[in-house]
Amino acid sequence: MASNGKRQFLNRSRLRDVVLLCAFLSSPFCAAPETILVAGFFVLALGCFLHLVAKGILIRNIVLTNRGLYGVVRHPYYLANYLIDWSFCILSGNYILVLAYPFSFFWSYGPTMQKEEGLLAAEHGDEFLKYASEVPQVFPARRSVRQVRTLFEGFSPQRVTWKECARLTRFCSVGILITLVHDVFANGLGKVSRSVIVHNPIDAVFFLAAIVLYVASLALVTLGKRHRSSQ
Secondary structure, eight states, rough: OTTSOOOOOOHHHHHHHHHHHHHHGGGHHHHHHHHHHHHHHHHHHHHHHHHHHHHHOOOOOTTTTSSSSGGGGSOOOHHHHHHHHHHHHHHHHHHHHHHHHHHHHHHHHHHHHHHHHHHHHHTTTTHHHHHHHSSSSSOOHHHHGGGGGGTTTTTGGGOOOOHHHHHHHHHHHHHHHHHHHHHTTTTTTTOOOOSSSTHHHHHHHHHHHHHHHHHHHHHHHHHHHHHHHHO
């Protein structure tokens, strides 16, 4: 929250929308070599993996979740969001966006993390304060990386909802679409490359994969709603 009581424009809920808008708008003007694309998809895959693990371990409003991935960082879900959004910046090839994102992340997520940790401190008292003094907030420290062997401790697939699976599927679809923009505008804006989808079978496969993944994400949302209504 902003100091005047009003919601700041670039908050947690809006940050990803701003990142995606900037990534898609800048991709036609920015080159993205294969090494950049590989790095971007690696970061995206890592973010999706952490997102899945964090959701499968978290137990809300019952106990202080401090094991598994939560023994590495206090906010693994936000770390996953950081990596996913940052991967879109990398895939865009816009180095300004890549460098600016970390500052935008802490500006947007800072108030949310402060509020959540205040509630946890009020609810769990000394237990949370001890936990906070030993485990980093978002990015792992050298000593916390040693906890990687217990990364899945407390993980349960039942805690991963259909909605979360749909989100991860949609993230992969978006990553592919950003990559395709580079191919379509390989010769600059207004000079669409001959290597467009209708002429390049590889691009056609990636385009189809993006569409299939996006449709799959919609289907997963529908399945989730049906599952909740049947309970």
